[in-house]
Amino acid sequence: MSNDLSPAQGSAPVLTVRDLTVSIPGLRDRPHAVRDIHFDLMPGEILCIIGESGSGKSVTANTVMGLLPDVMRVDSGEITFHGRDLLKMPESERRRMRGREISIIFQDPLSALNPLMTIGDQVREVLDAHGVGSPDSRAARVVEMLTEVGLPDPALIQHQYPFRLSGGQRQRVMIAMALALDPEILIADEPTTALDVTTQAQILELIRKVQRRKGMSVMFITHDFGVVADIADRVIVMEKGNLVEQGPAEKVLHAPEQPYTKKLLAAVPTLRDTDRPRIDDKPVVMEAKHLQKTYRTRSGFLGRMREVHAVNDVSFTLRKGETLGIVGESGSGKSSMGKVLMKLMPADGGELRFEGEDILSLDETNFRSMRPQIQMIFQDPYASLNPRFTVGQALTVGPLAHGLFTHDGARRRACEILETVGLSASAYDRYPHEFSGGQRQRVGIARALMFSPQIIVADEAVSALDVSIQAQVLELLNRVQRESRLSMIFITHDLRVASQICDDILVLHRGKVVEFGPPSQIFRNPQHEYTRTLVAAIPGAGH
Template identity: 65%
Template sequence: MGSAPATITADVQATLSVRDLTVSLPAGMERAHAVERISFDLISGQILCIIGESGSGKSVTANAIMGLLPRAIRVAGGSIRLGDTDILTADREHLRGLRGRVVSMIFQDPLSALNPLMTVGAQITEAMMAHGVGTAESRRARAIELLTEVGLPDPALMFHQYPFRLSGGQRQRVMIAMALALEPSILIADEPTTALDVTTQAQILELIRDIQRRKGMSVMFITHDFGVVAEIADSVVVMEKGHIVEQGPASKVLRTPDHPYTKRLIAAVPHLTGQDRVPPTTNEVAPILTVENLVKTYRSGSKWLGNERVVPAVNDISFALQPGRTLGVVGESGSGKSSLGRLLVKLMDSDSGRILFEGADIAAMKEDQFRALRPKIQMIFQDPFASLNPRSTIGHILTVGPMAHGVPHDQARQDAVALLTHVGLDGGAYGRYPHEFSGGQRQRIGIARALMFKPKLLVADESVSALDVSIQAQILKLLDQVQRETGVAMVFITHDLRVASQICDEIAVMQKGKVVEIGPPSQIFLNPKSAYTRELVAAIPGEDPGA
């Protein structure tokens, strides 16, 4: 699987040229090289999208260009030319002068990339100060100008805010402002929209494209979402297991791909179906879950001091869910989706309203009363790595709950091995630890853990949001298969409307704690009643719902 280097015509200039780059992995890894003999060019004033699954070498390539590879990973060969400079042979001082000023990077997770102890303004001005640019006053003015440019509200106030006070979309905008502080000629964006809702994602993509056009920057955009590629790319590089398998103009790669891997990736992208799902057959018609006028309000600050903040997270929500059916809950960040999910599994208490599970109001139950019902209501969490104990083996993680509820060890072990096989993992996974698995495999373990109790209700909170499209397709197929085999009811929380259209029988659209519309996918996507729903559908990258 060799890479085909892009050819540069005389009238087109490459701002960045990568030739035969090979990066070695430590001994004992599943392969010898993170990337092997890859070559491509970033053309001046264009957006190059690098696409591939997790482990394909996308982020390693970006970090090699920035000179930010960890010590355990080393460059074994090749060259990365930035103008007249070969980044791989340049000394540290020279590289430090290039970073931020000539080439800058937007990292995948803005919360971990931003310093929690520094204000937003201090972090933006720090980059300018490190390069000796301007006075304190001019740096502050430039930072406020950047915060305005990336579309943040009240930039002068935002300058003094800490990252934890900002939403995911706002933090991502701060990262973009930091990257643009010194007006670099090359911008590297590593999965900057992966975990964002569709409207925020659309805004960030438009912002990057707008800034790129106005400033004539070259952008290297790393993603696993072909919808994003269709939206912004001029050219595309497709990577698989450290090799470039295909590259060319975006229109060519998207419409007539040559390589089977590219075809497979494109085929795995979820699309709006506009068709209603045929639900699993079940004899039960009575709802397993009925929610009536549910309310949850968050309060912070002090009423006495006059700075009390009241946020209605879940505001008078009602719906019913039958066995074997899936209710999708969609909406932007902050709409109350995850709060609703946590209320349904009683990870927090509601202020008022009823949650009737098999006819019993669990909202009113104390924890000791609800404990006997907890095995029947299980949750698949958004981040499987954070929700799995890193010190426990997979076997212990799967069996400790059932054993606490009286299941004998041998029976629990037998069930766990059978479920691991059922979710597409081998029995050997039983004795391994969470860090030994990929993101998709950990999500399968999360599903297996939820199914150990043979639940009647599953609440899946953004369970496929950060996964590659091919793994996402596998997990959706697995959830559909499990539901058809067991008749379990599901509340599927997601910000990806394409995914919701694939797996849900009904979809509830949430905005600021309220359900603004509820109905089957054909209504929500092809004939939405609410202006907010229409806005969400219109923001989906690479989709035309009416087509």
């Protein structure tokens, strides 16, 4: 058991959920978001709820918090907190409880935080809403909470706006807001999904540390069994709104009873022991030499110029049909590198040769004819597709603009590619909102393949997906690569995924390459201290 503060034996549950059913309106794939679920949350316990997207995890959490959208309705069941049925409680009383007795950390801190308020004001707002303390004591409490969650220089950082903070720092602000009133129950809804491995490890340790010190009960929602292995006392497994298995973490992880649980465990990526077979005389399709990209910002009108070397003297060779992995924490320069390789952002120095020609020296007019040959799959399948375009429009607008197809030819090609990526041709006339996250990412892959490119740059292409969907998308990319002899540059913070799909790994730290080699060397015998830190932070690595 990972938690030092074990749940009190024989004590009454803090929260009890019995026969909870929440319906979904309209014609959906099922009538209920959750159906007849039941579980207890014990004092001082970390209970993990795990399942794929659409399993009902977040609906369960939002029902407990009283934050269900208006279109959803609780059909039956009860949720009791210290003997009080939350579902029968007046909204005014539920509002007083939120934050004070039951609090929540949301998955995406950037959308959950107000971009127009400083982070100090947002933490203070929680205290103001509940009328806690005096203005002076609230100001002191803000600094105290920002200190407790490990933010640097809290007295200064409280005056910053959310966009100035990294993803991990924003998540710490969310935790500070959730803990400001010392709640008895903390609900954490996928709080580490989009974070790199070291930041994720820090956030998990922070939640564990605060939970131990305050004796809180935690309901932790995740789709990653590696996280479950690190943090859980007990586990609930959900599938399509149904509770399929629950029990102590040790038992569910190592002796699961249900086929669905076994399937989820089997889909968790692991570090490979052997490298992918390779042929050394494959032609080189892209070569980088001493790439440089520096950001320069000035604080205030007369402030000092600040330089950040996002890409600092980076060199590599990419051969036909191979995959180069670029790994590192947030801020290591991975995404900046991807934008430079795509010529979405100018480099400040070095060479980048595609089929022997230095494309950095080409202006956009001269590079335009080459652009179809280097395509990108973006991290967020929700934001990267225009919601007003059908899937067919999203797939064909680029090739048509480049004059690669007639309208009929583009449609035929799009329908073929949709079948290739595991979607039916009927998807052509549907809109992105009609698809799940995994299906949308398949559309993103299809869009890149429409051009028959030589190189695909995949920027965190599976980081936001469930492990089972992630496994399917990785297999899809592997298959497409084998059939098309594509070369790939795979940018990721998940080292387990990188070991599955990459021929070589380039480890970036503050813009510099600190280690390079095949996955077996990088992950099984890392030479650099930074790489060793990344490997040690892999979720579930100690289990």
